[in-house]
Amino acid sequence: MIMTQSALDPLERARQVAAASRLFAAIAIVLILLNVIWIHGVAASVRALASLDHEPMLGPFWVIGAILPQIPLALPSLFLIGALEKLRDALKEYEEGRAFSLASAHAVRLSGQYAAAALIAKVVVAPIAKSILEGRYRWEFSYETTDLAWFAFALFVFALGRVLEAASAIKKENDEIV
């Protein structure tokens, strides 16, 4: 019985850490979103409005035309927000003591997928979009050595999500039999 208590304590601690991490993930989402709005929304609009003084004939569509191409540049951050949002879903399940539910496993898998997509967007999509926007029209990549590790991490979380999904399906089936 004492052993069981000692085994349960880490699970209780993990639940507390999950609650704190969920709050951190929410703060991270807000900060990343504010950054996206500032760089790709406000700053792009200001630039477009400034150029509007010189070319008044183009009208407000020029502003829309200036902001729309910013979307591929914002994709890495948007995908990362998606990954963090899925993490929050999984952490909520953990916080409520449902560590091995199908919902939490599904959220883990999706989080890995979004994180991998964010890294692909950071390394490939955003640099190519930038090169097109700046009129260079070249295949450009923005690659750091550490991106490879983060990509491996994202794939690992995706694979772990699949394992947990399979485990929770087996658990559900066992529960049904019992």
Added chain:
Amino acid sequence: MTEAALAPLQRAQQLAGGAATAAVVGAVLIALGAVADGASPALDALARHQVTFDLRGLLELLRVFGLFMVLALPSFLLAGALLDLSKVLDEYGKGHFFTLKASAGIRKAAEGALYALGFKIVGSPTIYSWITQEGRGFIWHFEPFDLGLIGFAAFVAVLGRVLEAAARIKAENDEIV
């Protein structure tokens, strides 16, 4: 139905075996990349300040090596985290999904990644500026994307903790049975 439920687990087991090797290759590539990135500023510093065969030269050599280590440390830490992940994948490849070893490996890998981010954002830039005497304060090289990665790595650490606790309970149950 059980067969259908077990099939993804078997597929994951097969994939994990290959992924463990890929993780080791990734770790080696990252370490080599870090050496290549860090060596050129260190070599530049060596070229500018000629190393002499006296105490001053030795100190200069130590300074240059310190610079290299400071620049390369985040990547080395990430490479270490990948090696931890490869051990976890190796366990998965053997079909040991919910063992204490595999779960602790996930937590360790995530903690390694968090340390790497800590060094990348504040540790390395600050120590670099102290060694090069460009500044004495704390320097931050922080991007919002890094914040997302911190959240992601922290979550993997939490996941590792949850799995570790579950593996402990499972081990205890197995002992009782």
